[in-house]
Amino acid sequence: MFEYAPAPESRDIVDLKPSYGLFINGEWVEPLGEGREKTVNPASEEVLAEVAVASEADVDRAVQAARKAFTVWSAMPGSERAKYLFRIARIIQERSRELAVLESLDNGKPIRESRDVDLPLVAAHFFYYAGWADKLGYAGYGADPRPLGVAGQVIPWNFPLLMLAWKIAPALACGNTVVLKPAETTPLTALAFAEICRQVDLPPGVVNIVTGAGETGAALVNHPDVNKVAFTGSTEVGRQIARSVAGSGKKVTLELGGKAANIVFEDAALDQAVEGIVNGIFFNQGHVCCAGSRLLVQESIATELLEALKRRLGTLRLGDPLDKNTDIGAINSAAQLARIRELSDAGEPEGAERWSPACLLPDKGFWFPPTIFTGVAQSHRIAREEVFGPVLSVLTFRTPAEAVEKANNTPFGLSAGVWTEKGSRILWVASKLRAGVVWANTFNKFDPTSPFGGYKESGYGREGGRHGLEAYLDV
Structure with a gap:
């Protein structure tokens, strides 16, 4: 490094x-x-x-x-x-x-x-x-x-x-x-x-x-x-x-709020998907209404993808927002930090496993390390409520139909992401998702010519x- x-x-x-x-x-x-x-x-x-x-x-x-x-x-x-x-x-x-x-x-x-x-x-x-x-x-x-x-x-x-x-x-x-x-x-x-x-x-x-x-x-x-x-x-x-x-x-x-699903199929370009996952949830400290806060990964590649994702998180730099090398800045307020902590602290008692990279937090200011929860069930608060912070919930699926069902199992419907090499699968999944914006093999891409809403x-x-x-x- x-x-x-x-x-x-x-x-x-x-x-x-x-x-x-x-x-x-x-x-x-x-x-x-x-x-x-x-x-x-x-x-x-x-x-x-x-x-x-x-x-x-x-x-x-x-x-x-x-x-x-x-x-x-x-x-x-x-x-x-x-x-x-x-x-x-x-x-x-x-x-x-x-x-x-x-x-x-x-x-x-x-x-x-x-x-x-x-x-x-x-x-x-x-x-x-x-x-x-x-x-x-x-x-x-x-x-x-x-x-x-x-x-x-x-x-x-x-x-x-x-x-x-x-x-x-x-x-x-x-x-x-x-x-x-x-x-x-x-x-x-x-x-x-x-x-x-x-x-x-x-x-x-x-x-x-x-x-x-x-x-x-x-x-x-x-x-x-x-x-x-x-x-x-x-x-x-x-x-x-x-x-x-x-x-x-x-x-x-x-x-309003969101709880976007970022769906990764087994034929996705793995390194590209990892970058998209990081951009989807850790961009702007996760303070994004359309953040990809629920990662749905096909069971057959879940272990490999998570290993690659954890390696990538180990390279993120948290610290001074005015430093041009910084990837993760400060949480916007003490109130928002308290909200992120409350929801994150509910994850493990409900049965999820928590992981963060080794990360020194500054003494002053409002900070929260990038965090991943695995073993997440759809009923968990971290999978249902909008955390609005750098916290990713990981769920798995076996079939495209199961992926769509889990992605749509939310009161929100702002955005979603699909990662696969098959154009036909992208179109099929996108047509089934109840989300205002669906990104394919990318995430958090905005353009003034394109409508946004949920x-x-x-x-x-x-x-x-x-x-x-x-x-x-x-x-």
Whole structure:
């Protein structure tokens, strides 16, 4: 195994303010209440900045600003809206190093991921939807589709800037205005995006960003002048939102949890499958709603595959998220670490066998080693509940039909993976899986042109691609 010298990315590129207000009507404003929260670096527990907590009155100010801006923005020709989106995309590219460092500081993910995955995809989403802005009549939703109005958007902490792009880019392309609430533990890149909105001279009120926790999100979702609600997060909160907006006439999309099956058949390319398994569950510390957290491996190759997987896990490097050699970063918060520990600690008493590679955890910060459970039954909590951490449950199967049955035995239905050399088997299995996205001989591949979303308790509606426009149009 190679010994790597430290290769830290510089923090100097990021200009952090000690305190942030709310971004309403194109201006930084102080909250009407006294609420302030600290956002911390999960790798060191260092306080990064103090962030305003928006009250119900603050949310109302933001919604009213968005409502006023809607008359101007929706009347603007699509080709003009596209120019703003193109400008945003270009500035994101120009500032990508700064934004990647900020994302890793606030979220805990390795800089390699924020630099090489998150930021290119963020820019790509704005470029892609800029292209749609003057072509909405050709999207398949009628000759002259109209925007809905004000979109209230609530995003999670696992991909803060990417989830912002998934929400804001199609909303603006369609002519809507936005009030967005980032997650309380990861607000900093959303606040940096507010500065980008000012940099491109986006008309005031088109994008408003209000920070806060659950109460702020509830105030936004329940505001009577919000026409569209978009939420990415837990199934539990998704249920609450669905109940609260029922009968209100608001259009809703929910992208919720998952418990994806990654199915490996005996004829799969073993080394390729191992890389896909690692990417499927240990990418972003497993903080991925579509993570391949259940490995279904054909019985005949289970021993060989597990040996190869354990060897590969022994080479993963856990540590400083800003080190370019780091594979596994910090868990996002103390609360999430407690949740991962609770579910993992239930694994062995229920009969599963736990394994982690030799791994020194830093003294400060929130850390959890990559973990595999074998001997897992479908009834175990680790096989049924979303851990949202670097924890893999391994189950076996004998026939393709058994693999499909086990894969579908979950209340979720967001994603799945299939590994085999037979194209016919890929197509047969994919057609039987109740999952919104099925990857074949790969995992966690995203593209702005491709729709993403789930079934059952994984939510409804699609984001990305032509399909992602529908949620923001009156069709």
